[in-house]
Amino acid sequence: MDQIRTYFNRFIELTDEEWRAFGSCLQYTKVARGSLLLNAGEKCDSLAFIQQGLFRFYTLRDGEEKITGFFFSGDFVSNYRSFLTGQPSDHYIEAMQDSAVHIIRHRDLQSLYDRYKNMERLGRFISEQLYLTVASRLDSFMFDTPAERYLALQKRNSKLLEEIPQYMIASYLGIKPETLSRIRARQ
C-alpha cells in the first residue's frame, strides 16, 4: 500500500481522508503464473496496481501473439482503452510470475472522482502520463530503426531485458527474433 502512495506522491499529495477512501476501495488479489488478469473479449472494468510480479500485455493477430507491453512491480496495469471506452478488450493480460495486485473497480474510481477534487486531478495526471508513454512509443515506431528501438529500451528499462525471454522482447519491438539476435551480436 505504501508503494501506491509513493507512486501517487509523484503527482499529487492526497490528504489522509482521500487516501483512506481510496484504500478502502482496493481489493488484494493473487494471480498465479500463467493466469489471466484480463481475457480478450472481456470488458476491462478495473485497474490493478502490481505489488509484486510481472505481467505481459498481448493480442493475437493472424494467430500470432503480439506483445505490446510489460508491467512490473510498482506499475499500474489495465487495458486502459477498454477501461475508458467500455469496449471489450482485444488484449490479454497474463501473469508471467506468481503475482499480487491491488485492484480498484471502475465504478469505485468514478465515485472517488465525484467525491474528491484531488482524485479527479490525480486521474488527469495519470491519464496525461499514459498519453506521454504511448506517444513516445508511437514516435519510436514511426521514426526509429529496430536497432534504435532496442538501444532505447536497454537505456530505459534494463530490468525488462534481464527478465523477459528474447523472443518476447522481439515481439514487443515489432521485429523477428532473428533480427534481434543480429542487433545484439553487433553490439
Place this chain on the structure above:
Amino acid sequence: MDQIRTYFNRFIELTDEEWRAFGSCLQYTKVARGSLLLNAGEKCDSLAFIQQGLFRFYTLRDGEEKITGFFFSGDFVSNYRSFLTGQPSDHYIEAMQDSAVHIIRHRDLQSLYDRYKNMERLGRFISEQLYLTVASRLDSFMFDTPAERYLALQKRNSKLLEEIPQYMIASYLGIKPETLSRIRARQ
C-alpha cells in the same frame, strides 16, 4: 465560441460561471497561411482551438519533413507533449490555410483547474481522449499494412483526403508517395 462549448458538451456540461471564466481566458488570433503557430525548439505553452482553417503538425528527421498530424476547424491543436512536460517542441505547427484560433495559455488553464472541479474533470476527459487517439494510431503502425492504414484513414476522415496533397498524406501514413499511388491505383 459556441463551437468550443459544443465540443466541451461532448464530455461535460460546464455551468455558465465556469464557461465565462474559461471564455475570459481565450485570445482570438489569426494565423496566415504558411505561418507557424509553433516553432520547433519553442516550448508549447498554449492550446489553440481552431475556429477556422487547417494546420499540419510535422517534424524534421534527417532533413526530411515527417507529418504526424492534421488539424481541422473544430479541433484543438498543440504539441500536447511539450505542453505537459515543458520541454521544447520537436514539431512545427503550420497553417495550411488562412486560419483563426482561440488560444488559452498553460498558466490560465492551470488556474481554471484550481478553481473549478468541472474544469479539472474536463481536462481529464480531454487527456483520456487524446490517449485513445494516439493509442489507436500506434496500433495502426504496429499491426496494419500501409494499404490498411490508408483505408482506415479514408473511412475516418474523408475530408482530410480531399484537402491535403497526396505527398503529405503519404508522409502521414509513413510511406513513400509512390507506394500511396500504387495503393490508390489498386482501389
